Amino acid sequence: MADITEEAVLGRLRLVKGPDLESDLVTLGLVSDIIIEGGKVTFSISIDPRRAAELEPLRQAAAKAVGMLAGVESTLVILTAEAPAGGAATPKASPVAAPPRQPDARAIQPPPPAPGAPRPRQSPGGALKAGVPGVEAIIAVASGKGGVGKSTTAVNLALALAQNGLRVGILDADVYGPSLPRLLSLSGRPQPLTGRLIRPMEAFGLKAMSMGLLVDEEAPMIWRGPMVVSALTQLLREVAWGDLDVMVVDMPPGTGDAQLTMAQQVPLAGAVIVSTPQDLALIDARKGLAMFQRVDVPVLGIVENMSYFVCPHCGERSELFGHGGARHEAERLGVPFLGEVPLDIAIRTTSDSGTPIVAAEPEGKSAAVYRAIARNVQEQLAFAKSGRAPPRIVIED
Numbered sequence: 001m002a003d004i005t006e007e008a009v010l011g012r013l014r015l016v017k018g019p020d021l022e023s024d025l026v027t028l029g030l031v032s033d034i035i036i037e038g039g040k041v042t043f044s045i046s047i048d049p050r051r052a053a054e055l056e057p058l059r060q061a062a063a064k065a066v067g068m069l070a071g072v073e074s075t076l077v078i079l080t081a082e083a084p085a086g087g088a089a090t091p092k093a094s095p096v097a098a099p100p101r102q103p104d105a106r107a108i109q110p111p112p113p114a115p116g117a118p119r120p121r122q123s124p125g126g127a128l129k130a131g132v133p134g135v136e137a138i139i140a141v142a143s144g145k146g147g148v149g150k151s152t153t154a155v156n157l158a159l160a161l162a163q164n165g166l167r168v169g170i171l172d173a174d175v176y177g178p179s180l181p182r183l184l185s186l187s188g189r190p191q192p193l194t195g196r197l198i199r200p201m202e203a204f205g206l207k208a209m210s211m212g213l214l215v216d217e218e219a220p221m222i223w224r225g226p227m228v229v230s231a232l233t234q235l236l237r238e239v240a241w242g243d244l245d246v247m248v249v250d251m252p253p254g255t256g257d258a259q260l261t262m263a264q265q266v267p268l269a270g271a272v273i274v275s276t277p278q279d280l281a282l283i284d285a286r287k288g289l290a291m292f293q294r295v296d297v298p299v300l301g302i303v304e305n306m307s308y309f310v311c312p313h314c315g316e317r318s319e320l321f322g323h324g325g326a327r328h329e330a331e332r333l334g335v336p337f338l339g340e341v342p343l344d345i346a347i348r349t350t351s352d353s354g355t356p357i358v359a360a361e362p363e364g365k366s367a368a369v370y371r372a373i374a375r376n377v378q379e380q381l382a383f384a385k386s387g388r389a390p391p392r393i394v395i396e397d
């Protein structure tokens with residue numbers, strides 16, 4: 001079978017009209033970051049971020065055009081920020097050179113609901129909301145800011161849910177710093193299965209997929225809310241996840257437009273907010289909470305990470321950061337408190353070595369903590385789905 005060449009890919013993309021509907025994508029200089037690996041072709045199309053939702057058919061047309069090349073088994077097309085003016089003639093125009101500007105996700109955000117009006121479950125343009133076939137529930141693990149242990153919590157929560165007997169997938173949507181490949185020692189590229197479907201990676205009984213596995217980490221790319229969603233759509237829809245009870249999505253940190261758009265477009269059954277005990281983080285956690293409430297996604301609860309320190313030598317417990325803040329805050333805000341994870345060196349070292357603590361030491365104290373949190377999540381999820389009032393969780397000290 002002949003190798004796929006960049007020229008052949010560009011040749012197909014010359015047949016696709018750009019956003020102006022006159023010239024083609026290549027002539028307009030909108031194609032960049034072409035990566036060809038075996039039968040898998042990845043490339044970016046630079047667009048005006050404000051038109052991302054309306055240009056989704058363009059992305060699909062480009063994928064289809066390249067997909068028709070002999071030897072192409074799957075395509076990943078990412079809409080990225082507009083190329084700089086003057087870069088029109090070169091298909092190598094790097095989106096990183098685009099002037100930074102505020103993403104504008106207004107086009108696909110719902111208007112704020114009128115006071116007292118019933119809030120729509122479906123967001124405008126929310127085609128994704130239809131759910132992912134075979135996946136019972138998708139939950140987001142989110143944090144108001146980076147560095148609070150969101151990814152660590154997401155991966156250990158996923159493993160704990162699996163140890164509780166569920167079929168679990170984990171999707172790393174933290175496109176700003178995908179950490180799943182490192183946390184689960186995933187390497188290589190996901191393999192194509194049939195047609196447009198990609199086979200998910202597997203690790204410790206989890207199905208796993210990360211943007212980090214698909215995009216070259218060195219590839220310069222400015223991610224914008226709507227574009228992140230378009231890449232995420234593919235990860236949800238074009239990966240052969242199979243039947244799953246729960247899919248855990250590791251969200252990008254923060255509460256900006258990218259996060260809001262994702263929260264709004266992905267068919268989430270609920271969200272888990274990770275926070276550290278410090279006040280500052282709690283302020284951020286509140287923003288996270290407000291974000292999900294705004295888009296009508298049930299908040300399953302708050303996890304307090306790095307809650308207390310257990311000395312690895314003497315076992316003494318120290319409340320380093322004024323432990324208990326997240327629990328009180330959760331009570332005050334009327335959201336469930338799901339549990340507290342200690343600051344434990346072993347949690348970091350096991351993560352760094354690519355076998356998270358729940359898999360590395362399933363009999364240990366930390367694994368038991370994560371399994372208890374997972375049970376609380378399962379309970380809250382069941383209630384969120386039933387539409388009844390959630391149970392109050394009581395956590396013994």
Ligand code: ADP
Pocket residue numbers: 143145146147148149150151152153179253305306341342343344345346347348349351352
């Ligand atoms: P985020 O996803 O919020 O940016 P990470 O999950 O990457 O945060 O965690 C940041 C760092 O803190 C990592 O080095 C991780 O191993 C470490 N870490 C996270 N939670 C704990 C914990 N409970 N105990 C010890 N180290 C932790």
